[in-house]
Amino acid sequence: MGALRMGGEEAEGRNALARGSWKQDPDAVKTDILRVAREEFATHGLSGARIDHIAARTRTSKRMIYYYFGDKDGLYRRVLEEAYRTVRGREASLDLAGLPPVEALRKLVGHTFDHHRDNPEFIRLVMIENIHHGAHLAVSDVIRELNSAAIENLEDIYGRGLEAGLFREGLSALQLHWQISALSFFSVSNRATFTLIFGDSLYAPDRRGDMRRDVEEMVLRYVMK
Amino acid sequence: MGALRMGGEEAEGRNALARGSWKQDPDAVKTDILRVAREEFATHGLSGARIDHIAARTRTSKRMIYYYFGDKDGLYRRVLEEAYRTVRGREASLDLAGLPPVEALRKLVGHTFDHHRDNPEFIRLVMIENIHHGAHLAVSDVIRELNSAAIENLEDIYGRGLEAGLFREGLSALQLHWQISALSFFSVSNRATFTLIFGDSLYAPDRRGDMRRDVEEMVLRYVMK
DNA sequence: GTAAGAATGTACTAAATAGTTAAAAGCGTC
DNA sequence: GACGCTTTTAACTATTTAGTACATTCTTAC
Known part of the structure; x- marks a missing residue:
C-alpha cells in the first residue's frame, strides 16, 4: 500500500533517490534546502513561510529539514547567516x-x-x-x-x-x-x-x-x- | 480546572457585558478591536498575528472581529488604512x-x-x-x-x-x-x-x-x- | 408592547502546520 | 559480510488557528 508514484518535476528529482537505489550527498541536500528556504522566507516572512512548501520544492523531504536544521527557527537562522556571509564576501571584492x-x-x-x-x-x-x-x-x-x-x-x-x-x-x-x-x-x-x-x-x-x-x-x- | 477568574482590567471590562445585561456600543467595540489589532499586527506581522490573541486582549469577543471586519485580511486592511489616515492628519498640521x-x-x-x-x-x-x-x-x-x-x-x-x-x-x-x-x-x-x-x-x-x-x-x- | 433587525456570547469545526516515529537503505570498517 | 553510524522514506500526531453555527440579548420604529 502507500502511493509510490509522484507527479511531474518532483518525480524526476526523487527518482534519483528512489527506494532501493540512492546516493548520499549531504552537502548537496543541505544546499538545496537552504536555497529553497531562502526563497520561501524572503517571500513570505518567518511566520508566513511553510515548512511543507519548502519540503515540496526541495528534492528531498521534510524529515531532512528537521534532520539537518532542527526546527523552523534553526533553518531560518541558517538562511539568514548564509545570506549575510554571502554579502560580506561580495563587499570585500x-x-x-x-x-x-x-x-x-x-x-x-x-x-x-x-x-x-x-x-x-x-x-x-x-x-x-x-x-x-x-x-x-x-x-x-x-x-x-x-x-x-x-x-x-x-x-x-x-x-x-x-x-x-x-x-x-x-x-x-x-x-x-x-x-x-x-x-x-x-x-x-x-x-x-x-x-x-x-x-x-x-x-x-x-x-x-x-x-x-x-x-x-x-x-x-x-x-x- | 476551569479557572473562572480573570486578571484586573479584563474582568472589569467583561463584567460590564456579562450575561443578562450589556449595552450596545458598536463604535467603541470597533475602535477597541482596531487598537488591539494594530498592536498585534505591528508586533508580529500579518502572518504572525493571531486573531485569538487580539480577541483575548479586547474587551469583546472573537465573534465581533469577524462580525465587523469579515476576516483577518479585512481587519489588517482596516488597521493599515487607519494608520495611514492618522498620519495624514498629523502631516497637515x-x-x-x-x-x-x-x-x-x-x-x-x-x-x-x-x-x-x-x-x-x-x-x-x-x-x-x-x-x-x-x-x-x-x-x-x-x-x-x-x-x-x-x-x-x-x-x-x-x-x-x-x-x-x-x-x-x-x-x-x-x-x-x-x-x-x-x-x-x-x-x-x-x-x-x-x-x-x-x-x-x-x-x-x-x-x-x-x-x-x-x-x-x-x-x-x-x-x- | 411587539416585531424586526442589530449586536453579542458560547461552543464548535475543519484545515493547516510544526514536528515525530519507526524502519530501512547506503556507507565505511574490520 | 556483518556491524554500527549516517542518511533517507513514508506515514502519523498533537496542536494551533481561522472561521462558523446558532442561540440570545439589546435597540428602535411602529
Missing part, C-alpha cells in the same frame, strides 16, 4: 585604496546602491529580521565579523579625504555608512508602497542610473567642503 | 508657507524625522506591508489621497527656493520626498539589525538630536547651491 578619496567614495556609494538593488532577497530577509527585532541575528555569531569591511573602507577614504583637505571635519565613518545604507536600502525595501502611492516614475527601468547618481551626489555633497 | 525656503525645508525634514521616530508602530506596519508587496494597500482607496500633503508642501518650498536663487535647478519634489523619507524611515526600520551589528552609539538617547540634525543637513546641502 571592491578595491578602493588606489583611488583618490572623492572617486573612491563615489564608487563605494554606487556599489552599495547597486548591490542592494541587485539583491532584493537579501534586503527582504533583513527587513523580516527587523520586524522580529533582530532576535535571530542576536544569537548568531556571524554578525560580529561584518562591521569590518564597509566601515574600514569608509574610514580609510574619509581619512584620506580629510588629509587632502577635500572633506569637512567632524563626520564619522559609521554615520556615513548609516546614511549610505539608508538611501540604498530604502530604495529596495519601500519600493512597493512608494510606487503605489506616488507612481513608478522614480522606479522606471531607465531611471535606475539617475537614482544611483542622486544618491552618490547626496553623500558627496554632504561630505565635501 | 505643519505650517510652512510663512517661513523662508531654507528654514521651511529644514523644519519639514526635522518634522518628518521626528514623526517617524515617534511612531515606530506605523513604520512597522509599512515595513510589513512592503514585505507583502503592498498587496493590501493596492486594494485600498485611502492611499491616493495621501500624496498631496507632503509633496505639495515640498513643491511650494522648492519653488520658492528656486525663485530666491537659493536652491539649485533640476531637482523634483518627489525625489526630495523620497530622500527625506529614506533617511527618516531607515532610522526606525533598521534600528534592530544596525544596532546589533554596529553597536548603539548612533542610537544613544542623547544622540537623537544629532541624527536629526545630520539628516536635515544632508538634505539642505543636497538642495542648496
Whole structure:
C-alpha cells in the first residue's frame, strides 16, 4: 500500500533517490534546502513561510529539514547567516585604496546602491529580521565579523579625504555608512508602497542610473567642503 | 480546572457585558478591536498575528472581529488604512508657507524625522506591508489621497527656493520626498539589525538630536547651491 | 408592547502546520 | 559480510488557528 508514484518535476528529482537505489550527498541536500528556504522566507516572512512548501520544492523531504536544521527557527537562522556571509564576501571584492578619496567614495556609494538593488532577497530577509527585532541575528555569531569591511573602507577614504583637505571635519565613518545604507536600502525595501502611492516614475527601468547618481551626489555633497 | 477568574482590567471590562445585561456600543467595540489589532499586527506581522490573541486582549469577543471586519485580511486592511489616515492628519498640521525656503525645508525634514521616530508602530506596519508587496494597500482607496500633503508642501518650498536663487535647478519634489523619507524611515526600520551589528552609539538617547540634525543637513546641502 | 433587525456570547469545526516515529537503505570498517 | 553510524522514506500526531453555527440579548420604529 502507500502511493509510490509522484507527479511531474518532483518525480524526476526523487527518482534519483528512489527506494532501493540512492546516493548520499549531504552537502548537496543541505544546499538545496537552504536555497529553497531562502526563497520561501524572503517571500513570505518567518511566520508566513511553510515548512511543507519548502519540503515540496526541495528534492528531498521534510524529515531532512528537521534532520539537518532542527526546527523552523534553526533553518531560518541558517538562511539568514548564509545570506549575510554571502554579502560580506561580495563587499570585500571592491578595491578602493588606489583611488583618490572623492572617486573612491563615489564608487563605494554606487556599489552599495547597486548591490542592494541587485539583491532584493537579501534586503527582504533583513527587513523580516527587523520586524522580529533582530532576535535571530542576536544569537548568531556571524554578525560580529561584518562591521569590518564597509566601515574600514569608509574610514580609510574619509581619512584620506580629510588629509587632502577635500572633506569637512567632524563626520564619522559609521554615520556615513548609516546614511549610505539608508538611501540604498530604502530604495529596495519601500519600493512597493512608494510606487503605489506616488507612481513608478522614480522606479522606471531607465531611471535606475539617475537614482544611483542622486544618491552618490547626496553623500558627496554632504561630505565635501 | 476551569479557572473562572480573570486578571484586573479584563474582568472589569467583561463584567460590564456579562450575561443578562450589556449595552450596545458598536463604535467603541470597533475602535477597541482596531487598537488591539494594530498592536498585534505591528508586533508580529500579518502572518504572525493571531486573531485569538487580539480577541483575548479586547474587551469583546472573537465573534465581533469577524462580525465587523469579515476576516483577518479585512481587519489588517482596516488597521493599515487607519494608520495611514492618522498620519495624514498629523502631516497637515505643519505650517510652512510663512517661513523662508531654507528654514521651511529644514523644519519639514526635522518634522518628518521626528514623526517617524515617534511612531515606530506605523513604520512597522509599512515595513510589513512592503514585505507583502503592498498587496493590501493596492486594494485600498485611502492611499491616493495621501500624496498631496507632503509633496505639495515640498513643491511650494522648492519653488520658492528656486525663485530666491537659493536652491539649485533640476531637482523634483518627489525625489526630495523620497530622500527625506529614506533617511527618516531607515532610522526606525533598521534600528534592530544596525544596532546589533554596529553597536548603539548612533542610537544613544542623547544622540537623537544629532541624527536629526545630520539628516536635515544632508538634505539642505543636497538642495542648496 | 411587539416585531424586526442589530449586536453579542458560547461552543464548535475543519484545515493547516510544526514536528515525530519507526524502519530501512547506503556507507565505511574490520 | 556483518556491524554500527549516517542518511533517507513514508506515514502519523498533537496542536494551533481561522472561521462558523446558532442561540440570545439589546435597540428602535411602529
